[in-house]
Amino acid sequence: MFKEIIRSKWFGFSLGLVFLLLILPFFFPRFYVYILALIYVTSLLAMSLNMVVGHGGLFQFHHGVFYGVAAYTIALMLKKTSLPLWTGFIAGPILAAIIGLVIGWFCVRLSRLYFGMLQISLGSLIWVIAFRWYSFTGGDDGIPGIPMPPILSSLKNSYYFILIIFVICLIFMYMILKSPFGSTLQAIRDNPQRCEAIGINVRRYQLIAIVMATFFAGIAGVLFVVLERSVFTELLFWTLSLEIFIMILLGGWFTFAGPILGAAMIVALRTFVGIFTEYWTLILGVVLILLILFLPEGVMGYFQEKFKLRIREAGKGDN
Amino acid sequence: MDFSAFSSQFLVGLSRAMILFVVCAGLSFVLGVLRVPNIAHGSLYMIGAFAAFTIAKIVGGSVGFWIALIGAPLFVALISLIAERAVFCHLYQREHLMLLLFTFAISLILGDLVKIVWGAEYRTVATPPLLRGSVSLLGGSLPRYNLFLIVIGPLVAIALWVFTNKTKIGKISRAAAVDREMVGVLGINVSWVFAMAFVIGCSLAGLGGALIAPTVNITLGMDHSLIIEAFLIVTIGGLGNMWGALAGSLIFGVTQSLGILIWPQFAIVFPYVAVVIILLLRPKGLLKSVW
Numbered sequence: 175m176f177k178e179i180i181r182s183k184w185f186g187f188s189l190g191l192v193f194l195l196l197i198l199p200f201f202f203p204r205f206y207v208y209i210l211a212l213i214y215v216t217s218l219l220a221m222s223l224n225m226v227v228g229h230g231g232l233f234q235f236h237h238g239v240f241y242g243v244a245a246y247t248i249a250l251m252l253k254k255t256s257l258p259l260w261t262g263f264i265a266g267p268i269l270a271a272i273i274g275l276v277i278g279w280f281c282v283r284l285s286r287l288y289f290g291m292l293q294i295s296l297g298s299l300i301w302v303i304a305f306r307w308y309s310f311t312g313g314d315d316g317i318p319g320i321p322m323p324p325i326l327s328s329l330k331n332s333y334y335f336i337l338i339i340f341v342i343c344l345i346f347m348y349m350i351l352k353s354p355f356g357s358t359l360q361a362i363r364d365n366p367q368r369c370e371a372i373g374i375n376v377r378r379y380q381l382i383a384i385v386m387a388t389f390f391a392g393i394a395g396v397l398f399v400v401l402e403r404s405v406f407t408e409l410l411f412w413t414l415s416l417e418i419f420i421m422i423l424l425g426g427w428f429t430f431a432g433p434i435l436g437a438a439m440i441v442a443l444r445t446f447v448g449i450f451t452e453y454w455t456l457i458l459g460v461v462l463i464l465l466i467l468f469l470p471e472g473v474m475g476y477f478q479e480k481f482k483l484r485i486r487e488a489g490k491g492d493n
Numbered sequence: 494m495d496f497s498a499f500s501s502q503f504l505v506g507l508s509r510a511m512i513l514f515v516v517c518a519g520l521s522f523v524l525g526v527l528r529v530p531n532i533a534h535g536s537l538y539m540i541g542a543f544a545a546f547t548i549a550k551i552v553g554g555s556v557g558f559w560i561a562l563i564g565a566p567l568f569v570a571l572i573s574l575i576a577e578r579a580v581f582c583h584l585y586q587r588e589h590l591m592l593l594l595f596t597f598a599i600s601l602i603l604g605d606l607v608k609i610v611w612g613a614e615y616r617t618v619a620t621p622p623l624l625r626g627s628v629s630l631l632g633g634s635l636p637r638y639n640l641f642l643i644v645i646g647p648l649v650a651i652a653l654w655v656f657t658n659k660t661k662i663g664k665i666s667r668a669a670a671v672d673r674e675m676v677g678v679l680g681i682n683v684s685w686v687f688a689m690a691f692v693i694g695c696s697l698a699g700l701g702g703a704l705i706a707p708t709v710n711i712t713l714g715m716d717h718s719l720i721i722e723a724f725l726i727v728t729i730g731g732l733g734n735m736w737g738a739l740a741g742s743l744i745f746g747v748t749q750s751l752g753i754l755i756w757p758q759f760a761i762v763f764p765y766v767a768v769v770i771i772l773l774l775r776p777k778g779l780l781k782s783v784w
Contacts, residue, residue, distance in 0.1 A: 233590065280769070284776045287530070287589060291728040292772045298721060299765040306759055412721055416532075416597050423594060453609065459601035463580065466587075466595050 192341055199330050208401070209445055211333045213438045214340040215397045220421040220433035221347060222390035227419070228427035229351055230383045231363030233290035236297030237418055239277075240388040242409035244270040244395030246304060249317045249405045259323045266399075267392030273300070274388025275381070282377045282384070294412055301410040316406030326400055336397050343390055348430065350386060359383050420462055426472025435474050501633025502750045508639035510746025511646030512705050516719065517726045517738040518653055519697025525733025526670040526690040529581070530589060532596040534698050535720025536603035537569050541702025542711045543607060544568045546616045549706075558621040562703050569699025570692045572603075577691045582684060604716060613713055618706040638707060645704065646739075649697070653735055656693075666690045670733070722764075729771045731778030740779050744771070 199207045223237040244266035251262035277296045281289050304311045311317070326332045350356055362369045362376050370376050399405060408414060417440070425436025443461070447454040469476050520534045544565040549557035576599060584595060624638045657663040669676045669686050677683045709715070726745050730737025745764045752763035771779065 280773060284772070287732075288728065288772070288776055291724060292769070292776075294721060295725050295765050295768040295772065298725075299762060299769070302761050302765060303759070306761065411717075413717055416594070419594060420597075453605045455601040456605035459598040459605070462594065462598035462601070466591055466598070467580075467583075470587075470591065 192337075195337060196334075199333055204329060207329060207333050209441065211329075211336045211401050213441045214336050215394055215401060216418075216421070216437040216441050217434040218340050218343055218397065219391055219394040220418050220425070220437040221344070222387045222394060223418050224422045224427055224433045225347065225351070225387040225390070226380075226383050227422060228429075228432075229356065229363065230359050230380060230387075231366075232380060232384070233286055234293065234384070234387070235290035235419075236293045236412055236415045237387070237391060238412070238415035239297035239300050239410050240270040240274050240391040241395040241398070241414075242304070242405070242407075243273055243300065244392035245399050245405045245409055246311060246317075246395075248396050248399050249320050250311070252320050252322075252399075253317055263396055266396040267389050270392025270395060271385050271389040274391075275385050278381050278384035278388070282380045297410070297415070298412065301407065301412075304410055305407050311407075314407050316404055318404040320399060320403045320405070322400065322403060332400050335400060339393065339397060343393055347390065351430065355379070355382070420458070422472075424461075424465055424472055426475030426478065428471070429474040429478055432472050432474035436472065439473075497633040498754065499633070499751075500631040501635055502754055503747065504630060504633060504635045504643070505639060506747040506750025507743070508635075508642040508746075509750060510742045511642045512701055513722065513726060513746055514646050514739050514742035515649050515704060516698050516701035517723045517730075517742055518649060518735055519694040519701070520723050521727045521730065521733055521735055521738040522653070522657075522697070523691055523694035524727060525735075526666050526694075527585060527687055528589070528592075528670075529585070529596065529691075530593045530724070531694075532593060532720055532724075533576070533599040533603060534596075534695065534723065535716035536600040536607070537573060537695050537698040538702040538705075538719055539607060539711075539713075539716040540572065540603065541565045541569050541699030542618075542706045542715065543611045543616065543702075544699070545703035545706040546618050546711055547611075549618050555622050558618065558707065561618070561706070562700070565703035565706075566696040566699035569702070570696035573695030574688065574692050577688045581691065582688065585687065600716065600720070604713065608713055616711040618711070620707040624707075642704060649700070650735070650739055653697075657735070662686070662689070725765075725768045729768050729775075729778055731780040731782040733782055734778070734780045737778055737780035737782075 195210070198210065202210075219237075219241050223234060226232045226234045226237075247269045248262040248266040251257060251265060252259065277293060280296065281293050284292055305313060307313070322332075326335055351359075358369070358374060358379055362374065362379055366376050395409070398409075418437075421436035421440050422433045423436070424439055425434065426432030440458070443458065444454055447457050451457075465472075471479060516534070516538055520531060523529055523531050523534070542565075545558075545561040548561040548564040548568075551557075552560045580595075580599075584592060587595075620638050624641050627634045627636045628640060629635075630640070655663075657667055665676065665681055666686050666689070669681075669683050669690075673683055676686070722745060726741035727738055728741075729744065730739070730741035744767055748763040748767045749760055752760035755763075
């Protein structure tokens with residue numbers, strides 16, 4: 175498995191990029207380091223969603239809930255209990271995966287739009303509880319000022335922590351998607367009936383994919399708390415989930431690295447447009463409309479297609 | 494729990510259900526005829542409420558509200574006609590996921606446009622003098638305005654039923670929902686039938702917004718909280734089925750208001766639980782879906 179990663183044509187490029195990102199904090203001002211870290215967290219979330227949407231073909235409409243649940247878990251554990259610190263870091267993703275298992279178990283029974291609707295209603299249930307249970311979750315005030323272990327107290331240290339976890343997660347995701355399991359998942363996306371006919375348990379595969387994706391979303395949620403040190407109910411609201419959806423669409427949802435590009439573009443857009451105008455969602459809406467009209471495969475998908483076409487044409491020229 | 498509290502909560506729930514129904518009937522109509530899961534429907538509802546505020550303020554007096562009740566849906570109809578002709582009519586062949594994200598983009602744009610035009614403050618519309626005060630009904634007391642809503646809901650349902658089943662154009666739109674190409678072959682301009690269905694559905698969102706205006710603070714963000722409820726209602730009722738939208742709205746509105754009697758803090762949990770149970774028992778919705 176590792177050999178395949180090393181042999182992949184992008185390996186050298188990725189290694190160089192990671193190295194570049196490792197030395198960046200020494201040159202960049204604090205603000206940009208923070209934005210970069212936010213991009214990693216958001217990318218991880220978008221990639222985890224793409225595991226089930228782009229590669230699994232499921233209408234995972236309320237992915238943000240798992241991110242939010244993990245963030246709330248670690249926030250509450252660090253704030254309200256005196257358990258060792260690392261337990262919170264582990265409990266967040268695990269709880270997200272358990273909730274993913276429960277919600278997914280119900281959802282895989284339904285198909286497409288109904289799947290999405292059931293997930294939105296179950297996810298909204300969690301949002302409502304977090305929103306109303308004022309004494310436990312802080313309601314719409316959220317939980318500010320979450321204490322972090324001293325080693326993660328500086329921005330530079332948390333940047334490195336987030337980057338390392340992000341890269342490890344990417345490697346795992348790549349391995350999962352290139353494994354027989356990943357191929358089966360993509361086969362199910364393309365033709366569920368035929369997969370069922372050759373004896374694949376479609377629902378079980380989809381459920382496993384959901385649990386994995388929600389686990390990664392949980393890791394993203396924990397990293398968000400490491401970066402922001404606060405949680406709020408917007409993390410669980412459905413608009414965030416659709417925003418992640420936009421990211422993977424923007425980047426290209428049938429590609430592996432597309433969601434990273436999409437997340438980086440959205441976070442950068444929000445940050446830099448947000449400086450000039452408070453109407454940044456208007457800009458986001460316009461970008462999304464142009465995207466759907468002209469680049470339905472996403473930016474990465476578009477270039478991949480172009481690239482393939484050029485190779486094919488070059489091949490023709492040789493003959 | 495005494496009976497009067499129960500019955501007045503039930504009636505309040507019924508009136509809330511009627512507003513939900515007016516909005517969901519429009520959403521369901523668009524879903525049924527055009528197959529567009531329109532997230533921007535919530536924004537149009539919000540625009541309806543804000544437009545009602547502006548019209549009631551300009552006209553003023555006791556007739557202001559009644560003019561707003563007619564003017565707000567017309568204003569929303571105009572906006573949706575422009576949106577349909579400009580962008581939507583090119584997109585009907587796309588898959589549902591794209592349409593969903595596309596209408597989400599429209600709702601983001603409309604949300605910010607509302608912020609630009611009306612600002613972020615709370616707005617209120619005064620209840621017309623005719624509908625102030627309350628009446629006693631079934632042993633409980635109910636604001637007159639809520640009684641008015643309970644009457645309006647069935648009227649909208651009947652009007653929509655007559656339109657889709659008895660008028661020629663309604664029949665054409667139902668036929669276009671089933672087989673667009675065949676209707677086109679018969680020499681009917683399907684594009685305009687779709688545009689009209691879209692405008693009618695959206696103007697119901699505007700009507701819903703105008704109807705709710707006197708009972709709540711009109712504010713940004715009311716679109717996002719409503720649209721998800723509306724989608725769930727339409728789904729549990731059966732996509733595109735108007736009577737399903739009615740049944741879903743009743744379930745949603747009544748469970749929420751009766752939930753207040755049982756567990757006030759988490760009253761809003763009950764309708765979501767009801768939706769989950771219904772979707773698990775009947776995954777395709779209560780009534781027959783046109784999809």
